[in-house]
Amino acid sequence: MKLLDFLKRERKKSASVAKERLQIIVAHQRGHRGQPDYMPMLEQELLEVIRRYVSVDQDAVNITLDSEDDCSILELNVTLPNSKDDT
Amino acid sequence: MAKIIVVTSGKGGVGKTTSAAAIATGLALRGNKTIVIDFDVGLRNLDLIMGCERRVVYDLVNVIQGEATLNQAMIRDKRTENLFILPASQTRDKDALTPEGVEQILNNLKDEFDYIICDSPAGIERGAQLAMYYADEAIVVTNPEVSSVRDSDRILGLLGSKTRLAEQGKEQVKEHLLITRYNPHRVDHGDMLNLNDITEILSIKLLGLIPESEAVLRASNQGVPVTHDDDSDAGQAYADTVSRLLGEDVPLRFHEAQKKSFLSRMFGGRR
Numbered sequence: 267m268k269l270l271d272f273l274k275r276e277r278k279k280s281a282s283v284a285k286e287r288l289q290i291i292v293a294h295q296r297g298h299r300g301q302p303d304y305m306p307m308l309e310q311e312l313l314e315v316i317r318r319y320v321s322v323d324q325d326a327v328n329i330t331l332d333s334e335d336d337c338s339i340l341e342l343n344v345t346l347p348n349s350k351d352d353t
Numbered sequence: 354m355a356k357i358i359v360v361t362s363g364k365g366g367v368g369k370t371t372s373a374a375a376i377a378t379g380l381a382l383r384g385n386k387t388i389v390i391d392f393d394v395g396l397r398n399l400d401l402i403m404g405c406e407r408r409v410v411y412d413l414v415n416v417i418q419g420e421a422t423l424n425q426a427m428i429r430d431k432r433t434e435n436l437f438i439l440p441a442s443q444t445r446d447k448d449a450l451t452p453e454g455v456e457q458i459l460n461n462l463k464d465e466f467d468y469i470i471c472d473s474p475a476g477i478e479r480g481a482q483l484a485m486y487y488a489d490e491a492i493v494v495t496n497p498e499v500s501s502v503r504d505s506d507r508i509l510g511l512l513g514s515k516t517r518l519a520e521q522g523k524e525q526v527k528e529h530l531l532i533t534r535y536n537p538h539r540v541d542h543g544d545m546l547n548l549n550d551i552t553e554i555l556s557i558k559l560l561g562l563i564p565e566s567e568a569v570l571r572a573s574n575q576g577v578p579v580t581h582d583d584d585s586d587a588g589q590a591y592a593d594t595v596s597r598l599l600g601e602d603v604p605l606r607f608h609e610a611q612k613k614s615f616l617s618r619m620f621g622g623r624r
């Protein structure tokens with residue numbers, strides 16, 4: 267009986283886990299809305315270049331495109347691991 | 354002038370064709386002259402759901418390529434007055450659809466019909482983008498499942514950027530959320546996303562909620578859109594959805610688990 271209760275309680279959470287995951291996914295997707303079509307490719311290739319030198323996670327690279335009056339600014343943020351963790 | 358409504362989802366198999374057929378039928382039953390167009394070139398199955406597969410002679414691609422007239426390709430529904438079907442081709446490849454061809458067909462239909470319902474193929478590529486391009490409104494079909502909700506969000510992104518209205522920059526495609534295959538029992542158990550979570554995450558207005566229902570398979574077996582099964586939960590839920598689409602304020606049904614009676618619990622009612 268105890269075990270059954272435990273299993274039930276564990277299962278209760280799956281919908282809320284789904285919700286939390288979706289909130290993150292959707293926020294990420296919306297951050298990329300309205301950007302030029304080449305941005306995902308650019309982001310991917312930049313990540314590959316950086317990975318030739320440092321090993322970083324998928325989400326270590328963050329690029330955004332801001333438009334101002336007469337120009338666009340490409341902002342690139344790379345989170346590098348602590349150097350002592352490296353190699 | 355017809356209103357063009359695309360039924361779309363991103364993810365496959367969530368109930369677009371079922372919904373397009375049911376909603377088109379509902380609109381026609383309410384006296385609106387309606388045509389439902391299958392944009393799923395190569396994988397047509399709207400004709401099966403509508404039960405007119407044996408009457409298909411010409412299809413959308415024949416019309417675009419000038420091999421048949423629109424009137425030759427349109428199939429008049431046998432059961433419902435005011436309802437027409439324009440089938441997709443089963444053999445051609447997807448590239449046979451061109452934006453110009455689609456635009457011309459829609460323009461020719463616009464004067465004659467009140468509603469044009471476009472049943473989109475799955476995916477977010479060319480076929481899905483063509484189905485949504487000329488839409489005034491979009492019904493985004495979503496299952497209570499992570500992948501389906503994520504894809505719906507991507508479709509919303511496309512609706513806001515890759516449609517004629519978006520490109521003209523004047524107004525937006527009106528977006529409606531249709532949650533299908535909803536199982537209130539599983540929601541109660543915490544095993545399924547509930548409707549408020551889904552609406553909150555996607556932040557668009559809920560048009561309808563269709564429960565997971567045995568009536569849907571029965572309807573597709575028979576080739577009769579589930580709207581005609583007006584005793585069934587799904588049939589009634591689609592009828593409510595149509596009413597809301599027509600601007601009526603109809604309360605939500607079928608979102609709460611039916612309490613099982615003592616007897617059905619004893620003798621193992623269906624789950």
Ligand SMILES: Nc1ncnc2c1ncn2[C@@H]1O[C@H](COP(=O)(O)OP(=O)(O)OP(=O)(O)O)[C@@H](O)[C@H]1O
Pocket residue numbers: 362364365366367368369370371372393473474475533534535563564565566567569570573587
């Ligand atoms: N409310 C429901 N209850 C139970 N089964 C359903 C429901 N809605 C749809 N289905 C079933 O789900 C399956 C897929 O439905 P449908 O063909 O309408 O999806 P679709 O989105 O058009 O798929 P595709 O992406 O392949 O075009 C079918 O077997 C259908 O019977």
Ligand SMILES: [Mg+2]
Pocket residue numbers: 369370371393398472473474
């Ligand atoms: Mg389909």
